[in-house]
Amino acid sequence: MTEMKAICCTKYGGPEVLEMSRINKPVPNEDEVVVKIHTTAVTASDCAIRGLNVPGGHEFPIKQFMRLGMRLFLGFTKPRNPVLGLVFSGVVEATGENIQSFKKGDEVVGFTGNSRGAYAEYKCVSNKEIEAGEMILKPKNVSHNEAASLVYGGVLATHFMKTSNIEIGESVLIYGASGAIGTIALQLAKHYGAYVTAVCSAKNFDLVASLGADKMLDYTKEDESNKLERYDFILDAVGENKTSKLKLACKKSLTTNGKYVSVDDGLLKIYPDYLPTLKHLIETDGIRAVIDKVYSLENMVEAHTYVEKGHKKGNVLIEVV
Numbered sequence: 239m240t241e242m243k244a245i246c247c248t249k250y251g252g253p254e255v256l257e258m259s260r261i262n263k264p265v266p267n268e269d270e271v272v273v274k275i276h277t278t279a280v281t282a283s284d285c286a287i288r289g290l291n292v293p294g295g296h297e298f299p300i301k302q303f304m305r306l307g308m309r310l311f312l313g314f315t316k317p318r319n320p321v322l323g324l325v326f327s328g329v330v331e332a333t334g335e336n337i338q339s340f341k342k343g344d345e346v347v348g349f350t351g352n353s354r355g356a357y358a359e360y361k362c363v364s365n366k367e368i369e370a371g372e373m374i375l376k377p378k379n380v381s382h383n384e385a386a387s388l389v390y391g392g393v394l395a396t397h398f399m400k401t402s403n404i405e406i407g408e409s410v411l412i413y414g415a416s417g418a419i420g421t422i423a424l425q426l427a428k429h430y431g432a433y434v435t436a437v438c439s440a441k442n443f444d445l446v447a448s449l450g451a452d453k454m455l456d457y458t459k460e461d462e463s464n465k466l467e468r469y470d471f472i473l474d475a476v477g478e479n480k481t482s483k484l485k486l487a488c489k490k491s492l493t494t495n496g497k498y499v500s501v502d503d504g505l506l507k508i509y510p511d512y513l514p515t516l517k518h519l520i521e522t523d524g525i526r527a528v529i530d531k532v533y534s535l536e537n538m539v540e541a542h543t544y545v546e547k548g549h550k551k552g553n554v555l556i557e558v559v
């Protein structure tokens with residue numbers, strides 16, 4: 239059996255529980271393709287799984303119940319699939335005989351849903367996962383690194399903005415506009431024709447302005463709430479664990495029919511149109527990737543340590559090859 243390099247999560251805990259390992263290279267069955275992974279990303283979700291961190295700022299006993307739920311779902315003492323990693327960009331190396339939609343050599347990008355396994359040199363993707371919309375051809379105009387950094391934020395922003403019904407000229411506020419989800423949400427809101435206020439710290443003002451923000455507010459400043467206007471749609475793009483005085487004030491700044499959505503409102507479900515729509519926008523509308531740092535597979539512990547601090551700009555990537 240041929241082996242491959244993979245990062246395994248040996249138990250729940252800090253970044254140091256991630257270990258470089260050699261495991262069997264997956265062999266596709268007749269309903270699978272095997273992808274040679276070029277780039278994966280370290281997402282906030284990967285850190286949450288590795289650390290068994292409950293989203294949403296809950297207290298005892300809800301937090302303990304939710305942690306128990308996570309153990310039942312993910313694995314009791316460690317993740318059942320020890321190879322984490324939700325997103326990937328790479329090349330199809332081989333296909334099973336029942337695979338019609340992809341061929342050897344295709345450049346692909348994917349969001350693995352619950353199977354994970356992208357912190358490795360190779361990953362199998364099943365026909366069922368392909369039909370569920372978890373892998374498509376990579377957008378032609380971006381590199382593997384750019385593609386891998388667009389997927390997580392792209393899918394989450396698409397999911398949590400789909401009921402926003404933003405119309406041209408409406409006022410939108412993206413809270414946490416400098417993160418993986420925020421950088422795409424901001425660009426989507428501009429694509430829909432909104433006037434966009436981006437909330438981030440002042441060090442990220444240039445970044446969000448370059449993505450199209452019309453106005454910037456600094457969540458670290460005490461008196462920034464005075465500058466809030468009325469918004470037709472507000473997206474909390476960083477989740478309940480990240481808050482500020484300004485965030486609390488935002489919730490009272492909606493228009494009469496305005497809507498406030500948090501990325502922690504329910505669990506993400508990937509629909510088959512998410513990735514194709516994102517690909518179309520990347521190829522035709524110039525939706526841009528924001529890459530903060532790039533690490534090698536060997537430096538995964540360092541990458542997790544950085545992401546866990548909660549202040550990355552856009553995305554942190556792992557180049558596997």
Ligand SMILES: NC(=O)c1ccc[n+]([C@@H]2O[C@H](COP(=O)([O-])OP(=O)(O)OC[C@H]3O[C@@H](n4cnc5c(N)ncnc54)[C@H](OP(=O)(O)O)[C@@H]3O)[C@@H](O)[C@H]2O)c1
Pocket residue numbers: 281282283293294391394413414415416417418419420437438439440442457475476477478479480481482501502503504505506548549550551552
């Ligand atoms: N519902 C679901 O199924 C689901 C699934 C996955 C993820 N999620 C949610 O999505 C979140 C991950 O979002 P992400 O990947 O976009 O985050 P991220 O990239 O890790 O966020 C980093 C950004 O957050 C900003 N930030 C830090 N503290 C902040 C605060 N108090 N207020 C405003 N901005 C702040 C930082 O800017 P500064 O450096 O300027 O502080 C940084 O640019 C998860 O934590 C979870 O809550 C939900």
